[in-house]
Amino acid sequence: MIERQLTLIMENKPGALARVVGLFHQRGYNIDSLHVDPITDFKPYEFIERELNIKFQKNEVSRLIIKTTVGDTLMRQILRQINKLIEVIAVSDNDNTYLKGILRDENLL
Amino acid sequence: MKLAGNDMLIQSLINEGVEYIFGYPGGAALHIYDAIFNQKEMQHILVRHEQGATHAADGYARATGKPGVVMVTSGPGATNAITGIATAFMDSIPMVVISGQVQSHLIGTDAFQETDMIGISRPIVKHSFTVDHQSNIPRIVKEAFYVATSGRQGPVVIDVPKDLTNPDDLFDFNYPDEANIRSYNPPIKPEENQIDRVIEALKNSKRPVIYAGGGTIASNASNELREFNSYIKAPVTNTLMGLGVYPGTDKYFLGMLGMHGTYQANMAMHNADLILAVGARFDDRITNTPEKFAPRAQIVHFDVDHSSVSKIIEADIAVFGQVKDSLKSINEKLKLESSYFNKDRFSDWHNQIANWKDAHGLNHDLYKNIDDKSPILPQAAVQQIYQTSEGRAFVTSDVGQHQMFAAQYYHFDEPRKWINSGGLGTMGFGLPSAMGVKLAYPDEEVICITGEGSIQMCIQELSTCSQYKLPIKIFNINNLALGMVKQWQDMNYDGRHSSISYEDSLPDFSKLVESYGHVGIKITKNSELKQKIEEAFSINDRLVFVDIYVDPSEHVYPMLVAPNGSLENMWLSKGKKT
Numbered sequence: 295m296i297e298r299q300l301t302l303i304m305e306n307k308p309g310a311l312a313r314v315v316g317l318f319h320q321r322g323y324n325i326d327s328l329h330v331d332p333i334t335d336f337k338p339y340e341f342i343e344r345e346l347n348i349k350f351q352k353n354e355v356s357r358l359i360i361k362t363t364v365g366d367t368l369m370r371q372i373l374r375q376i377n378k379l380i381e382v383i384a385v386s387d388n389d390n391t392y393l394k395g396i397l398r399d400e401n402l403l
Numbered sequence: 404m405k406l407a408g409n410d411m412l413i414q415s416l417i418n419e420g421v422e423y424i425f426g427y428p429g430g431a432a433l434h435i436y437d438a439i440f441n442q443k444e445m446q447h448i449l450v451r452h453e454q455g456a457t458h459a460a461d462g463y464a465r466a467t468g469k470p471g472v473v474m475v476t477s478g479p480g481a482t483n484a485i486t487g488i489a490t491a492f493m494d495s496i497p498m499v500v501i502s503g504q505v506q507s508h509l510i511g512t513d514a515f516q517e518t519d520m521i522g523i524s525r526p527i528v529k530h531s532f533t534v535d536h537q538s539n540i541p542r543i544v545k546e547a548f549y550v551a552t553s554g555r556q557g558p559v560v561i562d563v564p565k566d567l568t569n570p571d572d573l574f575d576f577n578y579p580d581e582a583n584i585r586s587y588n589p590p591i592k593p594e595e596n597q598i599d600r601v602i603e604a605l606k607n608s609k610r611p612v613i614y615a616g617g618g619t620i621a622s623n624a625s626n627e628l629r630e631f632n633s634y635i636k637a638p639v640t641n642t643l644m645g646l647g648v649y650p651g652t653d654k655y656f657l658g659m660l661g662m663h664g665t666y667q668a669n670m671a672m673h674n675a676d677l678i679l680a681v682g683a684r685f686d687d688r689i690t691n692t693p694e695k696f697a698p699r700a701q702i703v704h705f706d707v708d709h710s711s712v713s714k715i716i717e718a719d720i721a722v723f724g725q726v727k728d729s730l731k732s733i734n735e736k737l738k739l740e741s742s743y744f745n746k747d748r749f750s751d752w753h754n755q756i757a758n759w760k761d762a763h764g765l766n767h768d769l770y771k772n773i774d775d776k777s778p779i780l781p782q783a784a785v786q787q788i789y790q791t792s793e794g795r796a797f798v799t800s801d802v803g804q805h806q807m808f809a810a811q812y813y814h815f816d817e818p819r820k821w822i823n824s825g826g827l828g829t830m831g832f833g834l835p836s837a838m839g840v841k842l843a844y845p846d847e848e849v850i851c852i853t854g855e856g857s858i859q860m861c862i863q864e865l866s867t868c869s870q871y872k873l874p875i876k877i878f879n880i881n882n883l884a885l886g887m888v889k890q891w892q893d894m895n896y897d898g899r900h901s902s903i904s905y906e907d908s909l910p911d912f913s914k915l916v917e918s919y920g921h922v923g924i925k926i927t928k929n930s931e932l933k934q935k936i937e938e939a940f941s942i943n944d945r946l947v948f949v950d951i952y953v954d955p956s957e958h959v960y961p962m963l964v965a966p967n968g969s970l971e972n973m974w975l976s977k978g979k980k981t
Binding site for chain 1: 529531550584709
């Protein structure tokens with residue numbers, strides 16, 4: 295078990311954060327720390343816009359940074375469960391990035 | 404066209420092709436119910452409890468493949484719907500639940516009949532929406548139906564504050580042709596190279612088993628699965644949720660697997676060298692101890708849901724996408740190689756399975772016993788129901804021993820005919836879900852196999868059946884106790900029967916149903932089982948409730964030995980283990 299950092303890009307909508315936080319409790323995972331802010335600079339996320347063929351507008355999406363302490367198998371499960379949430383656009387840890395419908399074996403976020 | 408919020412909501416449902424709304428009115432939903440009154444395209448079915456509405460919509464969805472629609476009011480209406488939403492969620496059933504909410508300016512003030520429906524339902528929905536403005540109603544309804552019916556299906560909640568359905572506030576109504584959610588793209592085509600790997604694995608296998616579950620039914624892939632096995636001719640087992648997706652009377656069918664699966668199905672899984680999991684999720688009722696599951700098998704997993712693959716059992720080959728698409732693409736390739744899988748290829752394996760079946764398979768002739776000195780066996784009752792209905796009925800069930808006996812002894816040759824709460828295990832599901840099925844298929848035989856415990860959890864719906872004239876047949880496998888709990892107490896608690904008896908408080912079910920205008924039939928002896936069940940099936944214009952008194956001491960076998968057992972560790976009868 296090691297501490298890992300996940301980065302999520304998600305729609306900035308009411309209730310969206312609660313779905314992520316709720317999922318951690320519901321599936322028996324623990325959150326060590328949580329940071330959330332609306333994204334104003336989209337430069338680092340242009341690849342998402344390209345891959346999904348979308349265009350982000352200011353304050354439309356949020357970035358979440360979550361720290362959690364888990365093993366490898368559970369980490370993969372957490373990523374996949376988070377990626378299933380309808381309002382999550384992308385999620386990544388140190389090894390894998392999940393975009394909606396697209397899986398990358400590298401850390402892109 | 405300008406419409407008020409209430410009419411927009413109803414017109415959107417009409418545009419989605421909704422036939423039935425299952426619901427119950429109340430304060431926060433009054434404007435919506437006024438809009439229901441003013442239209443003729445859809446019929447509202449007034450249930451007697453909101454749980455009944457969700458199960459009825461669920462039964463409708465399972466039988467037809469179309470989403471079930473539920474309408475409830477705020478507060479208690481919403482919370483009463485929760486069990487039914489969770490039931491649909493666990494079995495991935497498409498459902499749209501519209502809940503009234505208190506007026507926007509009252510939200511958060513502990514107003515009358517206020518509850519945070521979005522919060523309460525969050526862990527048991529695929530997604531949920533709060534209506535924030537009338538003009539968003541058409542888009543939200545479109546998206547709700549899209550989310551509920553695409554990818555891995557599931558229930559969706561739309562919470563609607565009362566002021567946004569006010570008939571005096573008019574807005575433009577344009578129903579969108581399609582939903583477009585940029586953060587939601589359910590998986591598309593399966594990857595070609597994964598399909599090739601599956602075929603390679605099949606060629607190297609001597610002992611394959613196809614293990615198909617509810618996802619195969621959800622994906623309407625029954626024909627594709629049958630075609631698939633027409634090429635490879637492997638043994639097939641189904642989960643509780645998958646029964647009917649492969650013909651129950653087919654020579655390659657092993658019966659159900661898992662906790663109360665057949666001996667041959669569990670042994671085949673345990674000894675397989677290749678398991679092809681098709682729309683199944685390695686639930687704990689299937690795997691027993693995961694570390695001891697199928698120790699020699701390579702695992703191939705076909706699933707639409709990323710998070711289901713390698714969740715419990717690590718997959719060696721994963722094929723993501725709708726099971727229907729994946730099977731189609733593998734069939735295309737197998738068609739060209741069908742000579743490879745000639746009919747003798749797995750003959751040793753089939754012989755081994757036949758030997759297991761001969762040794763400890765189920766006895767399907769119990770219904771032939773007409774000796775009145777012994778009590779009716781619950782298995783015999785199900786077998787007789789199967790014989791008389793010629794295996795063609797829709798069968799809903801509740802939860803417990805009767806459910807397992809129905810799954811073991813009613814052989815389904817078609818998908819969507821077996822309707823039961825597999826994941827959540829919801830007692831009370833059987834009767835209301837049968838209502839949904841009967842409304843969808845009024846000319847088909849619809850049976851509910853239940854127990855005297857389960858039926859009493861939603862028995863109020865007998866009244867709904869009377870109002871809408873739903874001539875379903877209810878077979879109450881009456882063993883005077885909560886049989887499955889009692890079985891566990893017999894086996895694990897030295898027979899200490901804690902809180903499983905109603906003592907002398909059971910109603911006379913015949914009199915009870917007759918008071919609603921239904922027909923009651925009571926069966927207490929083996930010699931009258933056949934004749935009275937035939938009598939029940941001869942009545943087609945009224946609901947018939949057949950109360951069958953069965954052996955109260957009977958257990959369900961086989962039963963996996965737990966904890967720490969594998970799939971080959973089974974109880975075969977009282978006191979006898981493998």
